[in-house]
Every structure is written in structure tokens, then in C-alpha cells.
Amino acid sequence: MTSNLKRLLFTLLGTSALLTAWADNSSSRIEIDLNKRGAKIPASLYGIFFEEITGSGDGGLYAEMIRNRGFEEGVLPSGCTLDSEGYAAAPHRPCYSNDSINRFRVRWSPDLAMTGWRTQYTDGSQASSSIVDQHPLNAATPHSLHLDLQTARGEVSVVNNGYWGIAVEAGKSYDLEFYVRSEKTPWCRAAIVTSEGQTSARSDMHLTSNGEWHRYTTTFTPTVTGGKQTLQITFPAEGRVWVDYVSLFPRDTYKGHKNGLRKDVATMIEELNPAFIRWPGGCIVEGLTLENRVKWKETIGDPVERPGEYNLWGYRSTYGFGYHEFLQFCEDTNADAMFVCNAGMSCLFRNGDFIQGDALEPLIEEALDAIEYALGDAKTTRWGAERAKNGHPEPFALKYVEIGNENIFARYAANYNRFYKAIKAKYPQLTIISALMFSNDIKRLDKVEMIDPHYYETADWFYNNADVYDKLPKNLPYKVYVGEYAAVGHTNLYSSLAEAAYLTGVERNADKVQLVSYAPLIENAAYGLNHLMVLNNEQVYGRSNYHVMKLFSENLPDVNVQTRILGEQIARPHSPKGFIGLSTGNTAAQFRDLKVNSSGRTVYTTDWSDFGERWEPLRGQWSVEDGILTQPTPAGDALVKLKDLETGDCTITLKARKLAGYEGFRVVFGLQDDRHYFMADMGSHTNESVLFREIGDKGSVSLFDYRNQEPIEVGQWYDVRIEIRGNEWKCYLNNRLVYTYHYTIVNKHYAVSGIDHERNELIVKLVNGQSQPWPTTLDLKGRGIVPTEARRIELSSESMTDENSFIEPEKIAGCESTLRIEGRTTPIVCAPNSLTILRIPIQK
Ligand code: AHR
Numbered sequence: 033m034t035s036n037l038k039r040l041l042f043t044l045l046g047t048s049a050l051l052t053a054w055a056d057n058s059s060s061r062i063e064i065d066l067n068k069r070g071a072k073i074p075a076s077l078y079g080i081f082f083e084e085i086t087g088s089g090d091g092g093l094y095a096e097m098i099r100n101r102g103f104e105e106g107v108l109p110s111g112c113t114l115d116s117e118g119y120a121a122a123p124h125r126p127c128y129s130n131d132s133i134n135r136f137r138v139r140w141s142p143d144l145a146m147t148g149w150r151t152q153y154t155d156g157s158q159a160s161s162s163i164v165d166q167h168p169l170n171a172a173t174p175h176s177l178h179l180d181l182q183t184a185r186g187e188v189s190v191v192n193n194g195y196w197g198i199a200v201e202a203g204k205s206y207d208l209e210f211y212v213r214s215e216k217t218p219w220c221r222a223a224i225v226t227s228e229g230q231t232s233a234r235s236d237m238h239l240t241s242n243g244e245w246h247r248y249t250t251t252f253t254p255t256v257t258g259g260k261q262t263l264q265i266t267f268p269a270e271g272r273v274w275v276d277y278v279s280l281f282p283r284d285t286y287k288g289h290k291n292g293l294r295k296d297v298a299t300m301i302e303e304l305n306p307a308f309i310r311w312p313g314g315c316i317v318e319g320l321t322l323e324n325r326v327k328w329k330e331t332i333g334d335p336v337e338r339p340g341e342y343n344l345w346g347y348r349s350t351y352g353f354g355y356h357e358f359l360q361f362c363e364d365t366n367a368d369a370m371f372v373c374n375a376g377m378s379c380l381f382r383n384g385d386f387i388q389g390d391a392l393e394p395l396i397e398e399a400l401d402a403i404e405y406a407l408g409d410a411k412t413t414r415w416g417a418e419r420a421k422n423g424h425p426e427p428f429a430l431k432y433v434e435i436g437n438e439n440i441f442a443r444y445a446a447n448y449n450r451f452y453k454a455i456k457a458k459y460p461q462l463t464i465i466s467a468l469m470f471s472n473d474i475k476r477l478d479k480v481e482m483i484d485p486h487y488y489e490t491a492d493w494f495y496n497n498a499d500v501y502d503k504l505p506k507n508l509p510y511k512v513y514v515g516e517y518a519a520v521g522h523t524n525l526y527s528s529l530a531e532a533a534y535l536t537g538v539e540r541n542a543d544k545v546q547l548v549s550y551a552p553l554i555e556n557a558a559y560g561l562n563h564l565m566v567l568n569n570e571q572v573y574g575r576s577n578y579h580v581m582k583l584f585s586e587n588l589p590d591v592n593v594q595t596r597i598l599g600e601q602i603a604r605p606h607s608p609k610g611f612i613g614l615s616t617g618n619t620a621a622q623f624r625d626l627k628v629n630s631s632g633r634t635v636y637t638t639d640w641s642d643f644g645e646r647w648e649p650l651r652g653q654w655s656v657e658d659g660i661l662t663q664p665t666p667a668g669d670a671l672v673k674l675k676d677l678e679t680g681d682c683t684i685t686l687k688a689r690k691l692a693g694y695e696g697f698r699v700v701f702g703l704q705d706d707r708h709y710f711m712a713d714m715g716s717h718t719n720e721s722v723l724f725r726e727i728g729d730k731g732s733v734s735l736f737d738y739r740n741q742e743p744i745e746v747g748q749w750y751d752v753r754i755e756i757r758g759n760e761w762k763c764y765l766n767n768r769l770v771y772t773y774h775y776t777i778v779n780k781h782y783a784v785s786g787i788d789h790e791r792n793e794l795i796v797k798l799v800n801g802q803s804q805p806w807p808t809t810l811d812l813k814g815r816g817i818v819p820t821e822a823r824r825i826e827l828s829s830e831s832m833t834d835e836n837s838f839i840e841p842e843k844i845a846g847c848e849s850t851l852r853i854e855g856r857t858t859p860i861v862c863a864p865n866s867l868t869i870l871r872i873p874i875q876k
Contacts, residue, residue, distance in 0.1 A: 059599035060807065062783050066794065066814030066874070070592030071543035073786060076307040078585035079367065081516055081549040082358070083314030085345040087556025091195035092567055093301070094353040095294045097206070097280040098192050098263060099148030101350065102173035102340065103163050106145025109342035111323030111383075114140060120342075122321045127384025128377045128443045130743075136320060136383040138346075147347075148193055149177065152264070154186035159269070161190075169211050169245050169276040172330075172339040176276035181217055184269035192263045192278065196558045199259040199569040200224060200232065205283035206252040208263070211336075213246070214239040216271030223264050224254050232256040241271065251283070259570040277336050287364050291335050291352060297554070297572045300565060302365045304578070305585045308432060310370040310515065310549060311358040317372045317437040320344040320382035325374040328355040328402050332422060344382060356419070359406055359428035368431035369406060373399035375436030375467065376447040381718060392447055396454045399433070403459055406430035432547075433459075434484060434515070436467035440720075440741060444468070445476030452479055465513050471741045474510070482546070485739075486516040487534075492726075492733045494519050494530035495780050495801055500737045501541035508544050516551035519577075521731055523562040525844055525865050526832035528577035529780075532799045532867045535584050536784040539797070540592055550581055557838070566838075573841030576834075579827055580867060583846050587825070587869050589786025589795045593814075597783050600808075603776040605759035608702025608710050609680040613673040615700050615711055616652065619693030620666040624659055626686040630679050648675040650706040666693030673703055684754045688714070689747065695719050696744030699754045710735075712754045712763040712771075715744035722763055722770045735773050742770050781806055787874070792816075796870040798862050803832055806862040810853070816874035817856055824851040828866035 084090065091099065112120040119137035127134050145163040153159060160180040168174040181188055192198070200206060208222055218241060223234040233252035240246045254261075263280055267273055285292025286299065312326040319325035330339055331354025338351040355371075362369040376395050377386035387395070401415050408416025410425040419425070435451045436444060444467070452464055456479070468474055469485035487493075494517075501512070517534070519527035531550070538545045555563035564578045574582070614623055628636040638646075640656040647654075652663050652670020663670045679701070688697040696715015703709035713725040716734065720743060723736035742765070744750070753764040759775045780801030788795055800806040825846045836843050846869070851860065853872055862868045 060597065061599050061809040061811045062796070062798070063596045063598050063811045063813065064785050064794070064796065065594045066787070066812065066816060068594035068814075070594055070786070071541060072591050073539060073542040073589055074546050075588065075590070076368065076547055077539070077542055077588060078304075078306065078581065079308035079310065079370070079547055079549045080301065080304060080306040080553055081310045081314070081551040082553055083312060083316055083551070084343050084349045084353075085314065085316070085552050086554070086559035086561050086563060087195065088552065088554035088563075089353040090347070090350050091556045091558075092554045093293050093297045094350070095281050095285045095292050096350065096352050097194050097198050097282070097569075098278050099195050100348075101279050102277050103145065103149070103175045103177050104173060104340055105147040105348050106142065106163060106175070107342065107348070108140065109138070109320055109324045109344075111319075111321030112137075122383035123385065125383065125385035127380060128386035129380050129384060129441050132384075134383050138320070145175070150191050150193075151179070152189040152191050153184065154188070159184040159188045164274070167213055167274055170337060172337045173277055176213070176274045178272070178274050179267060180272050181267055181269050182272065186269055187266050188269065189264045189266040190275060194263070195556065195569055197260040197569050198224065198263060198280070200252075200254040200257065200261055202255055202257045203253060206233070206254070206280055207249065207283055208235070208252060208280050209247065209249045210265065210278040211245050211247050211276045212239055213244065213274040214241040214271060215243055215273070216241050217267050217273045218270060219268060220273075221266045222250060223266070224252055225262050225264050226256050226258055227260040230256060232258070232261060239273075245276070259568070279335070289360065291357065293353070293357070293361065297565070297567055298361065298364075300572055300574060301553070304582050306365055306367045307585075308368040308370050308547065308549075309358065309362050309365070310372060310434070311355070312372065314437060314551070315379045316343045316345070316349075317374055318377065318379040318439070319374070320379060322374070322376075322378045322385050322387065325378065327398070328405075329398070332356045332405070332418070344379065355402065355405065356422050356424070359430070360424065363428060368429050370432035370434060370465075371402055371406070371430060372434040372437055373402065373451070375439050375444060375451060377436065377439055377444065380440070386443060388443060388446060392450055396451055399451060400454060400458060403430060403433065403455065403462070407459065430462070432463045432465055434465035434467060438486060439467045440469075440471065440473060442473070442476060445473050449478045452477070470738055473741065480510045482511045482513050484513045484515040486551075487514065488516070488518055488520050490521055490731055490733045491519040491527035491530035492730045494534040496735075496776075496778055497737055498533040498537040498782050501537050501545055503737060504541065504544050512545040513547040514538065514545060515549055517548070518550060518552075520562070523575060523577065524833045524835040525576050525829050526801070528575065528580050528844070529799055529801045529865060529867060531577050532580045532584070533780065533782045533801055535580070536782045536797055536799060539584070539786070540784045542592070550577065568838070571838050571841070573836050573838060575836055576827070576829075576844035579845040583825060583827060583867065583869055584797070587795050587797070587871065589788045591789070592784065592786040593794070595783050595785045595796075597781055597808075600781065601779060602781065603778045606775050606777050607680060607758045608756065608775070609678065610701065610709065611673050611675065611678055611703040612682070612684060613671060613700035613703050613709070614661070615669070615671045615698035616663045616693070617669050617695045617698070618667055619695045619697065619715065620662075620664045620691040621697040622689045622691060623661045623697070624687050626684070628677065628679065628682055628684050630682040635679065635682070636674065636677050646674060646676055648673045664691070666691070671700065671706055673700070681757050683756075686752050687749050688752050689749045690715065690744050692746065698725075699752060701754065701756055712761070714742070714750075714752070714763065714765065719743045722765065724761055724763070724771070724773045724775075735775065736771070740771060792874055792876060794870075794872040794874050796872065798868040800862040800864065800866045800868070803864045805864055808860060808862065810858045810860055812856050816876065818875055819855050820853045820873045822851045822853050822870050822872040824849045825869040826863060826866055828863040832865050
């Protein structure tokens with residue numbers, strides 16, 4: 033039988049067995065015991081994470097309509113210099129994780145300076161235009177657009193296209209502000225112009241021609257509605273001008289604030305009921321260099337005085353949505369504020385440069401000042417007074433401070449300890465969060481209140497790990513804030529329900545996991561990624577996971593009650609069988625002394641002299657020399673298969689060495705073909721962890737419930753041992769057990785429930801991640817259950833691949849109906865691909 037045929041049979045048998053097992057829901061019931069109380073659920077559980085990424089702020093939430101308003105887009109990231117090959121290069125300083133010199137750099141282009149802008153000439157006439165730094169308007173916006181109009185024959189316009197078009201509505205008000213330094217240019221005309229060239233609004237202005245900067249303002253009331261309009265400022269062919277800080281805002285911002293937020297976008301965030309909002313991120317807290325980090329003091333005050341900064345997501349932040357606007361937004365949405373400060377280290381995946389010891393003091397001060405800005409008294413503190421000057425005498429509701437973002441290892445721990453001590457001494461009421469994930473480094477922290485593990489995994493990881501927090505020890509000595517999570521890859525209803533499944537586990541364990549926020553929050557559609565909310569300049573919609581998030585936060589009980597799915601098999605163990613092999617991902621590596629034991633005997637051993645005959649390279653470049661197999665390319669996904677040995681349970685031993693690249697090396701087992709196999713992945717997640725992985729129809733699924741920190745060192749030969757025993761798999765490095773995984777296939781049915789005491793309701797959440805209906809029975813135990821009418825809120829769609837869009841923004845959203853609760857036993861059918869929430873009135 034060919035291996036393809038075998039694979040087909042395996043798949044068919046596997047699938048039919050699966051269908052039989054999962055299809056038998058006839059005795060399925062959900063037993064909910066109201067007398068058995070579980071974890072208390074804090075009202076703070078669901079919050080949001082905001083970071084300037086993919087146009088979330090500039091071109092997103094922040095209502096500014098002019099892109100590159102200060103002509104500063106060409107300014108290099110702080111701390112970087114332009115190298116001879118045209119890159120913005122970070123200084124060659126050791127990285128905090130391992131002292132490596134990362135030589136981090138980003139492609140740079142002189143054209144960036146004119147991002148969003150073009151000049152337009154009439155009648156083929158010419159005028160010289162350039163971005164200059166003579167006569168700066170102020171130190172924060174040192175560049176301006178200079179037009180020498182003396183050589184022009186007709187009018188010259190500077191045109192801004194906004195964020196992929198300027199969207200205005202006829203009859204509404206838009207406030208324009210800009211600065212001009214004129215030398216003998218007597219007037220200008222500001223206009224909003226449609227894509228057909230029709231003037232939608234216009235204002236003529238006399239320019240003061242004295243070689244000084246002057247501010248000009250006007251309010252437009254366009255006559256034409258449209259999303260692809262431009263702003264044009266037109267000058268006559270006379271004299272010379274410098275133009276800077278051109279800003280256009282809708283008058284109608286969220287809560288009417290000046291320098292405010294887009295009403296539609298902010299309202300959608302408000303509708304998520306966030307209990308807290310985290311700002312400013314994310315990796316931009318760390319910066320690509322330490323100098324490039326978000327410096328909160330540069331984000332407050334008059335926006336024309338804010339320098340902005342290139343953000344490591346590939347564009348410049350204006351800092352228009354700054355610290356004050358963030359705190360105000362928290363107040364407006366009734367959310368607690370979470371401020372994240374830099375921990376003295378830049379992003380480890382970028383430059384990773386760092387400071388330690390006493391050199392850290394200015395950064396600690398910077399963090400303390402930020403806290404004082406939010407909480408300090410307006411009369412007696414320096415930064416409290418600054419807040420009052422910026423229009424808010426009362427303190428803001430800052431509740432959490434996170435020290436760093438995604439930082440790890442001993443140097444982080446040392447820095448954290450200094451920050452923690454200083455902040456806690458002054459502000460004992462704050463909850464301090466460590467950026468550490470679950471790791472051994474936690475032991476290095478003097479005091480730890482909360483850690484912040486992040487999960488960017490496939491949808492299947494989330495389905496498989498809805499119980500991940502059930503496995504946490506009962507007496508966990510700290511709380512957990514899941515600061516960032518997202519099912520990555522192609523997002524649709526399937527991945528949103530995976531996140532819903534995961535949230536059932538979060539909610540059930542809310543005594544340990546006290547805060548959770550999805551990331552990233554917003555994307556401008558021009559970036560084409562998969563974030564919670566998607567916008568362009570006219571519209572915003574929530575993907576299906578936005579609606580999942582919203583339903584979870586709207587339907588939050590205050591205490592869990594014991595909820596069990598009975599009468600169906602929730603998960604079943606799976607034992608792999610197939611070929612073995614070796615693999616690397618973005619890494620060059622070597623292998624020797626490979627041996628396979630099975631059923632108590634050695635079934636294969638090699639010095640690679642049989643490589644040509646018995647091994648089949650499937651991807652990558654593989655060659656043998658002196659008893660060593662080498663895959664020399666530190667790029668791509670390489671795979672080689674031992675083609676004539678199929679095994680189930682076995683022990684694979686070998687020596688492996690990483691030569692170069694981002695990850696480590698992998699041992700493959702249970703291989704059916706080059707698209708379907710399992711592996712022990714040593715150096716996974718950019719060389720952070722040792723774990724297992726499944727390659728299959730769903731892509732590459734990480735198999736772990738605990739992501740350890742076990743990087744693979746370059747140049748070191750490791751003794752590797754992989755033990756496969758049924759569904760229990762173990763990976764040893766140098767005779768030390770570094771990871772154990774139990775592989776099960778889950779049936780994608782989930783339930784959690786709790787009581788909302790204020791409304792006297794039992795809230796039940798059911799997730800059906802299958803494309804078949806889930807017929808089951810609610811089996812309610814305990815006091816307070818009477819026949820009644822329950823609210824039923826269902827989110828579902830015909831196909832798992834469905835998703836919302838600008839055309840159908842609420843194709844997938846919660847829909848309300850009712851369900852008659854008969855008494856203690858009520859049959860219910862959950863729709864295919866659905867999240868169902870029941871609110872069942874109960875008696876006191
Ligand atoms: O959410 C995007 C990024 O992912 C965040 O900035 C970072 O913390 C994580 O790595």
C-alpha cells in the first residue's frame with residue numbers, strides 16, 4: 033500500500049471514528065449545580081489592550097484626518113542612524129537576554145518625509161518643494177514643507193490624502209488649523225476637494241508675510257459627503273512659503289473633546305464595557321531601541337508640541353492620542369487605567385539594549401511621574417498640576433501599572449525588583465503587574481502580584497486548551513493577567529469560537545485569572561491584518577471575536593457555579609503512528625548519532641552512511657559529512673524523513689546542534705506526509721520554548737499548556753531524547769526532562785455558568801465549536817430553579833469560515849430570543865458553530 037493510500041485510509045478511519053464518537057450526543061447533559069459555588073469573578077475581568085499598531089490610533093481611533101500633519105515622517109527612530117545601505121540602524125549594544133549584538137535595522141526611505149502629501153501644479157508650471165528643517169516652527173516639529181513659488185506660472189497646491197482618503201459628511205463641521213511662514217506670498221486657499229475635483233468646502237485666507245510663523249484656522253462645512261476627498265492648500269505664484277502642522281478634525285468627536293477621538297470607533301470600544309484599558313502597549317513600550325520607547329511626557333500638552341516617534345510597527349506615531357487622552361478615555365468609558373512603563377530594556381526581538389542598576393533611576397522616576405500625573409494632587413504635586421493645566425484637576429482612575437512588556441530573564445527580574453519597590457513605596461494602592469509569563473524567572477522577583485502571559489496561537493490551540501487554567505495549582509502565589517491573546521492565522525467564526533472556548537476557561541478560573549484583554553484591538557483595513565475591530569475612514573466594524581468579547585463582558589456573573597458536561601466524550605487520547613524525521617525552521621542545524629528504540633529493541637541506528645538510500649529530503653538542503661547531517665540554511669522550513677520505518681511508541685535519541693538562525697531543531701514523528709506530522713520543537717516561538725507541535729490541515733498548531741523558557745544555545749551539542757508512549761510525549765535535553773505533553777482530541781463543546789446576584793440570574797455560556805448541532809439537556813440542581821422564560825443570546829453563522837465585513841458588519845453578532853425553562857430539566861439544541869448565552873431568572 034502506498035503511503036498516500038495509507039494516509040487516506042488513516043484519515044477516513046480517523047474521521048469516521050471521530051464522527052461516531054462525537055455524533056453520539058444522545059445522552060449529553062449539562063449539569064449545573066447552583067449549590068456548588070466556584071471561583072468568584074471580579075467585575076474587572078474583561079478589559080482592552082490599546083497599542084499604536086496597524087493604524088489603531090493615527091488613522092484609527094484618533095480623529096485627526098491629516099496624515100503626516102507635521103511633515104516628520106522622515107525622522108529616523110530615536111537612537112538609530114542611517115547606515116550606508118539605507119537602513120535605520122540601531123546602535124550595536126548587547127541584548128539583555130544573552131549579550132548578543134542584534135544589529136537591528138529597518139529599511140528606510142527618503143520618500144517617507146512626504147507620506148500622505150503631494151504637490152500639485154497648474155498649467156505645467158514648476159515650483160521647488162522640499163521638506164526642510166530651516167526656520168522650525170518649534171523643536172517638536174522641526175521639519176516643514178517649503179515651496180518656492182517664484183518660478184511657478186500658476187497656482188500651486190499642497191494636497192493631503194488623509195488616511196487613505198479624507199471622509200467628510202455634508203453639513204457637518206470640520207476644524208482646520210495650520211501654520212504658514214510666508215515671504216511675500218499674500219494669500220492661500222484651503223479647500224476640501226472630492227475625488228472628482230469638485231470643491232466641497234473652501235476658505236480663502238490672507239497670509240501675514242513677515243517671515244514669522246502664523247497659525248490659521250477655519251471651519252469647513254462640506255457640501256458633498258464622501259470618503260475619498262483631499263485637503264488642498266493652494267498658493268499663488270508669488271514669494272515663498274513654509275507650511276507645517278496641518279490638522280483637520282471633525283467637530284463631532286467622542287464626548288466632544290478637542291484633539292478627540294472618532295465617535296464611531298470610541299463608541300464601539302465603549303460598547304465592549306471595558307473594565308480596564310491598557311496603554312501604550314505592547315512592544316512599543318519597549319521600543320526598537322531604548323531611546324525609541326514611548327516616553328509619556330512627550331505625549332501630553334498641546335499636540336503641536338508633541339514630537340511623535342517612529343513606532344516599531346512601521347510608521348510614525350503623532351502621539352496625538354497620548355497619555356492624557358488615554359486617561360480621559362478611561363474616564364469616559366468608566367474603565368480603570370493600566371499604564372505600562374519601560375523596564376529599562378528595549379524589545380528583545382529588535383535591538384534588546386538595556387540599562388541596569390543606578391542607571392535605571394531616571395526610568396523609575398519617569399514611571400513615578402506618570403503615576404503622579406494620573407493620581408497626584410493638582411495643587412501640591414508637580415505632575416498633578418500639569419494634569420490640571422491640561423484640563424483635568426481631579427485625579428484619573430489609574431489602578432494598574434505594568435513593569436515592562438514581554439520581558440524575560442534575570443536582568444528583567446533585577447530591574448522589576450527596583451521598579452516594584454519604588455512604585456509600591458509611594459503608591460501601595462496600585463496593582464503592579466510583572467511582564468513575565470509563566471516561567472522560572474518568577475522566582476527571581478522579590479514580590480509578585482500578577483504576571484502577564486500572552487497567547488498568540490492557532491484556533492486549535494485555544495480549542496485544545498480551554499482547560500489550561502484548570503491545571504494551575506490551587507494555591508498559586510500570584511494572580512494572572514492575560515494581557516494579550518488572539519487566535520492567529522485566518523480569523524473567522526472558527527477562530528472566534530476557539531477564543532470563546534478559551535474564555536470559558538478564563539471565567540471558570542477567575543479567582544486566578546483576574547484580568548484578560550485581546551490584542552491587538554484595532555486595525556485600519558489598509559494594513560489587511562486580523563484584529564478585533566476593523567476600520568477605514570468612513571466605517572468601523574467588529575469581527576466576530578469582537579462580538580464574542582462583548583457578549584462575555586455583558587454577561588458576567590459574579591460567582592461561578594459547578595458546571596459539567598456529562599454523557600459525552602469531551603476529549604479522547606490520540607497516539608500517533610507514522611514515519612520519523614528531522615526538521616528545522618529558520619535555523620541551520622546539525623544532527624548525529626540518531627537511534628530509534630521501539631518495543632525494547634533498537635530498530636534503527638545510523639552514522640548517516642545510509643542517508644542517500646534510506647532518507648528522503650522533503651524540504652531544505654541536507655548533506656552528510658564525517659558522520660554529521662547538516663541543514664545549513666537558516667531560512668525556511670526544512671524536513672527530512674526516514675522513509676522505511678514506521679513506528680508508534682518509540683524512543684528517539686540523537687545529538688543536535690544549532691548553527692545559526694531564529695529557532696532550534698525539531699524531531700519529527702507520526703509523519704504521514706510532508707503536510708501531516710508531529711514534532712518535538714526545541715527552540716520554538718523564536719527560540720523561547722521547548723514544546724510539541726502538530727502540522728496538519730489547520731496549519732502549524734503548538735501543543736503545550738505551559739510555555740517554558742528553554743532557549744537552544746548556538747554551537748552546543750545537545751543530547752536529545754524523545755519518548756512517545758501513546759498520547760504521552762516527553763522531550764529530554766541533556767538527560768533533563770524539559771517538556772511533557774498529553775495529546776488529546778477535543779470535541780469542541782464547552783460550558784461555564786455562574787450567578788449574577790444583582791439580577792438574580794443564572795448565566796450559562798455554551799460554545800459549540802462543531803459544524804453539527806449540539807443537542808443537550810440543561811440539568812439544573814440546587815435551590816431557586818422554577819419554570820420561567822430565559823433570555824437566550826446566540827452568536828452563530830452558517831459556516832465556520834464566515835466573518836463580518838464592511839458590507840455585512842453584523843453578519844455574526846449576538847441575536848436575542850427566549851427559551852422556556854421547564855424546571856430542572858430543559859432540552860436545548862445549540863446551533864452549529866455557535867456561542868449561546870442563557871440568562872435564567874432564579875429565585876433568591
Ligand atoms: O499585539 C501585538 C504585539 O504582540 C504586542 O505589541 C506585543 O506585546 C506582542 O508581541
